[in-house]
Amino acid sequence: MKNIMIIEDDAYIGNLLEDALTKEGYCVSRAYSGTEALLLLSNHRPQLILLDLMLPGLNGEEILPKLAGIPVIVVSAKADVSDKVELLMGGAVDYITKPFEMQELLARVAVQLRNASLLGTASVLTFENLVMDAASHTVSVNGILVKLTKTEYAILKQLMQSPSQVVTKSRLLDLISLDTLDCMESSLKVHISNLRKKLREVGDKDYIEAVWGIGFKLHEK
Incomplete structure (x- = not known):
C-alpha cells in the first residue's frame, strides 16, 4: 500500500x-x-x-x-x-x-x-557522461568502468536518482542505510571524498558538490 x-x-x-x-x-x-x-x-x-x-x-x-x-x-x-x-x-x-x-x-x-x-525500477541512471547500471551493479564514466565500494555505490545511486536536488546529510544516511550499514555521519565525508576522487580521476571533473551546511548534489555544468 x-x-x-x-x-x-x-x-x-x-x-x-x-x-x-x-x-x-x-x-x-x-x-x-x-x-x-x-x-x-x-x-x-x-x-x-x-x-x-x-x-x-x-x-x-x-x-x-x-x-x-x-x-x-x-x-x-x-x-x-x-x-x-x-x-x-x-x-x-x-x-x-x-x-x-x-x-x-x-x-x-x-x-x-x-x-x-x-x-x-529503472535499470540505468545517467548524468552527463556518468552511467550507473543497476542490473550489473556497475558505474562508468565515458565508457570506462569505475570500481566503487558498496557504500560509494549506494551514495552515488541516491544522488543520481535526484540529480537536480540537494540531498541533506541526514537524508542521505537514511537512504543509503537500505543498501549498506557501513556508513555513519562521522565517516560520510570520507566516503564521499573517496567517491569524488575516483570519478574525477576518470572523468577529469568533479561530479559531486557539497552545499555548505546542507548536504550534497551532483555538480551540473
Missing part, C-alpha cells in the same frame, strides 16, 4: 485530503507543521508528500529542500506563476492551486506515484 504524507495545518483541508486518499486505497500520515513533518520523516519515509506552504514554524519553502528523494506536490493558495516556477525548480514535482478539484488532485497523485515507481 502506497503511503502519502499530508503536511497541512488547516484541519478541514487535511481531513478532506485524508478521506479522499484513504478511499483510493492509500495509507495516509499527517503533519500540521514543518517542524512536525521533519520529525516524522526522520523515522518514516512516504512514497509521496502533499505540501502546503503556509505552515507554522518552518514553512513549506523552508522544508522543501529537506525532502529530496521524495516526490512532493505543492498544494497552495499562491497562484503566481513565479511562485510555481520557483518551487518546481526547487524540487517539487507538481503544483496545484487551492481551491482545487479533488478528482484532479487524485489524478496528479496517481501520475507522480507511477513516475516514481518507473524511476525506482
